[in-house]
Amino acid sequence: MAIQIVMDRTGDSRHPFNSQDARELAKAEQRFYELTKVGFTAAVRTGPGQVSQIRSFDPNAEETVFFPRLVGG
Numbered sequence: 001m002a003i004q005i006v007m008d009r010t011g012d013s014r015h016p017f018n019s020q021d022a023r024e025l026a027k028a029e030q031r032f033y034e035l036t037k038v039g040f041t042a043a044v045r046t047g048p049g050q051v052s053q054i055r056s057f058d059p060n061a062e063e064t065v066f067f068p069r070l071v072g073g
Contacts, residue, residue: 032057039069
């Protein structure tokens with residue numbers, strides 16, 4: 001089971017999905033593009049303690065984390 005984790009100022013929300021189920025996969029892909037369109041950064045785990053930013057939906061990613069755009073500095 002794969003999961004998308006969406007971080008926000010209140011914590012996070014988790015959206016598990018079965019990548020072998022076409023409906024669930026389509027919903028996860030739609031969520032990916034909706035979030036990145038409004039400014040979230042998507043990242044996948046590439047190794048222990050390592051992540052890599054992605055710009056397109058990866059149906060094989062076990063875990064995708066979405067970070068909100070930082071405002072200010």
